[in-house]
Amino acid sequence: MRWTLKPTPNKEKAAKLAADLKVDIAIAHVLCQRNIETYEAAKKYFRPSLEEIHDPFLMKDMELAVARIETAIANNENILIYGDYDVDGTSSVALVSSYLKTITPNIATYIPDRYAEGYGISYMGIDFAQDNDFSLIIALDCGIKALDKVAYATAKNIDFIICDHHKPGVEIPKAVAVLNPKRNDCNYPFDELCGCGVGFKLIQALGTSRGQRIIDFVPYLDLVAIAIAADIVQMTGENRVFTYFGLQVINQNPRNGIKAIIAQTSKKVLTITDVVFIIAPRINAAGRMKHGNYAVELLTEIEFDAAVKFAAAIEIFNADRKELDKKITNQALIQIIDQKEENQYATVVFQEDWHKGVIGIVASRLIEKYYRPTLVFTKSGDKLAASARSVKGFDVYNALEACSEFIEQFGGHKYAAGLTLLPENYQNFKNKFEEVVESTIDKKLLTPEISIDTTIDLSEITPKFFRIIQQMGPFGPLNMKPTFTSTCVRDNGYGKQVGADKTHLKLTVFQGDNQKTYNAIGFNLGAKMPLVKNDFDIAYSLDENEWNGVKSVQLLLKDLK
Known part of the structure; x- marks a missing residue:
């Protein structure tokens, strides 16, 4: 692996920030590298606020979209909420449909079949809308390149509102409204929303015109946080605010579908990492193995007992998915070698x-x-x-x-x-x-890169240091969990390879004359065991380990040399 150390920030700025925040210089370095250089910027960073969520009407075509939906509601038109079959698409459909159902009963959802229809808006979907008397389709997480499909729908007197975040082509579809912050002619202040984020802006705009406040939309942020985590979009700006509050909803008052998934695990409090590795794959498994409708039904289910049944079915899809991807990966590896x-x-x-x-x-x-x-x-x-x-x-x-x-x-x-x-x-x-x-x-x-924030001595890792690092979350692209390096560390002699096939490395390390030891785990680093006989350097992040109810800080090794 290629270790690259981020540039050291301006020493005076870092020292002033450390003094103002009463934190270690290493933490001030990490903050400055993320362009957080003042007390005010740090306060905003550590305490995300709903006030940072932008006015949805700053997005191009938002007024047109709201006007068309209000007309449909007033005229008792049937509205079809259409979305892609992955996590971002299904959570978008769940979000927009569940909100619109609080206003009008004339709402149905449509997820294309991955096999029969493929990605994005399909002719089959438009035919379904025509056969079932839908005069408006709201497309989520897809549609930015669907020029022919939108024209096909227009010829059948079906209007489209497109909510997408994928890169537009040269031409924009001739829909009633096309909401996409990546449009060249859109001046929305944050263009890294996921599809569900664009869907959230639409319901926020509808609610604003109906006298609702941003606080009224917080219960929907669990879905937005899950979509942000699954789609691996930037964890900055509005996305970070959505995720910060969305995680609170997931942990304090999740919708029944999410509660049913969590009930199948031993987790008490979910982090963004848990959302990525526990919730998202299960929601995705529905569209991968069976049909994305299962995910929408799970995420919109009002009765907990029914949600538990959906979650159990999805658990089976996920187990099948794991088996299948292992088998196909092995076949692909053989093909590459052959x-x-x-x-x-x-x-x-x-x-x-x-x-x-x-x-x-x-x-x-x-x-x-x-x-x-x-x-x-x-x-x-x-x-x-x-x-x-x-x-x-x-x-x-x-x-x-x-x-x-x-x-x-x-x-x-x-x-x-x-x-x-x-x-x-x-x-x-x-x-x-x-x-x-x-x-x-x-x-x-x-060559895979490990981007290292700064070099620290192990002695700098205190409970307070770790607490502050945790408060830098939620983590994701452009706000990754800090990675540190410590040089010339030693193992106390009890280091060993662990795991069924000895692929992981478990060490207890110390540095210099300081005899305080730190537990370290290196997943898939078992082959590096010979390096721990002498002094070695480590690249790692900090993690919390819980064993028999006792919590401790451990080093999550990324590499050693």
């Missing part, structure tokens, strides 16, 4: 019977092994569909754009995208993608 592609700049693999619902996870698993931009293809109808994942610093969306001559359809973000192409174009696409990555990627990006 085709002698271990040393290429990109990974592109294909097998026609791979389950479409897990190819995104498999792409992420292959990156863990080979660390390079990765696409996993499977057959989808008469086309091939793929999930793309990237490595830190490389824009896979731009790389796909450079291969667009061979692609039927694609969309997504810098680090995750989806595409379809015709089978006869697969080999040409694969060659071109490898060529584009090789010619554009900075070669150092092919």
Whole structure:
């Protein structure tokens, strides 16, 4: 792994901040690196406020969207809430539909079938709307490139409101309103919202025009926090405020669907990490293995007993998903070795019977092994569909754009995208993608990076130090949990490899003449055991370990050398 130390901030600014906040200089360094350089900025950072949530009417087309929905309500029109089948899409549908049902009964939801319809707005979905007398579709977490679909709906006298956060194409669909902070002509102050975040702005705008206040919308923030965590959007600005309050809702008064998922675990208090690894995969499993409707029903269920049944079904989907992604990952790894592609700049693999619902996870698993931009293809109808994942610093969306001559359809973000192409174009696409990555990627990006905030002595790790680090959450992109390095540490001689196949490393370390020891755990670092015989350097974050009801700080090792 490539260790990079972040630049040391201005010494005078850091010293003044440390004095003003009465914190260690190391903490002041970490804050300054995040552009928090004054007492006021720190106060805002450590105490997120609902007052920081922006006026939704700053978003382009918001007034048009609200006016069209109000007309639909006044005229008793049927409104269809349409969303993608992943966590962001299903939580968006749950959020907007549950709010609108407090105003009008004429609300139904629609999640496309991953296999029959594919990603985004579908002709089948529009036909469903026509057959069931829906005159307005609100599309969430999709639609920014659906020019033909919107035109198709318009010809059937069905209006569209699009709420999306994906990168727009050259042309914007001719919908009644297109809410997307990434539009070039949109001046909304924060353009890194997830799809559910855009949906939240829509209900906030509707509520504002009906005399509701931001406090009235806090109960909906559990869904927004889950979508933010699952979609790995920036944990800054409005997203951080949403997540801060959303986590409070999850832990204090969650909706029944979330409560039913939590009831299946031993967790008392959930962190953002728990949301990413416990709640999000289960919600995702519905759309991956069966149908996204299960997730929407779980997240909107009013009766707890019914929610428990949905959660139990989703638990089975999740177990099946785990088994399947392990099997397909192994098949993909064999394919890479058989085709002698271990040393290429990109990974592109294909097998026609791979389950479409897990190819995104498999792409992420292959990156863990080979660390390079990765696409996993499977057959989808008469086309091939793929999930793309990237490595830190490389824009896979731009790389796909450079291969667009061979692609039927694609969309997504810098680090995750989806595409379809015709089978006869697969080999040409694969060659071109490898060529584009090789010619554009900075070669150092092919080695995983550990970005280290600052160097500290182990003696600086006190209960107060750890408490302040915890208060820097919720963590996520651009506000990651601080990573430290300590040099010339030693193991007390009881270090060992742990885990069923000895893949993890458990150490008790100390530094210099200070005999105080610190427990350390390094997942998947078992092979580094020989390094602990002498002095070594460690890169780590701080974590809380609970054993027999006793809580202690432990070092979560990322690497050692």
